[in-house]
Amino acid sequence: MLNVTHIDLGGCEGCSVALLRAMLNAKNCKFKSRLTGDFDADGEVVMVSGPICMNDPEKIEMLKELRKKAKLLIAFGSCAAVGGITRYCRGGQQPKPHHMTFQPINAVVTVDYAIPGCPPSPRMIQPFMNALADGKQSNYIQIFKAVTKVKKLSGFDLIDDIVLQNICISCGACVLSCPTGAMHMVSGKPDLIVEKCIRCGTCYVRCPRASQLLIRRYLK
Ligand code: SF4
């Protein structure tokens, strides 16, 4: 049984809802969340959603404290894991944040696993939690360890690393997993509608080629 606690640093709450839904059905986890009012930072596993605001010293301090206490710190969702859509944040009111204001949490602390997704689907969360509870270092869980080493991941990277290298097998997993329809097939190969890409990184981790590349590059 895993003791899991969740804290949101200020995202859109989509990840919080996805996590709560997934955890309601989890049989192998005792789950607490700041959203449900029973948060404590002493959980074995701490899940952090939302990006870290580099203009907010209090949040930075809190994140460092969480790192000290947690046995495993997990960046949950694209904003916490790879920056995601908050990379584009310019702010509509003072003080206006800049592009570099919101960062993935690995800009401040070391992270044990990072799960991209806007939000991550229950089909990604459940096998991850099962693997974590079983203590098995399968390829599936290793992908999320490798993602902790990157500070950005997007459809642009997928096109560069896989399609332009001619190692794409045209399986379509990137297209099916894209939450915005930014990835689509053209003449049997994926192509990116750049204006639609929110840099969530989902297509990269769901691509069988790219995920293996990530593991080889950072873990082997
Ligand atoms: S192409 Fe889609 S899945 Fe890939 S990073 Fe962009 S929005 Fe995310």
Ligand code: SF4
């Ligand atoms: S998921 Fe990877 S291998 Fe499959 S179509 Fe997309 S880029 Fe090609």
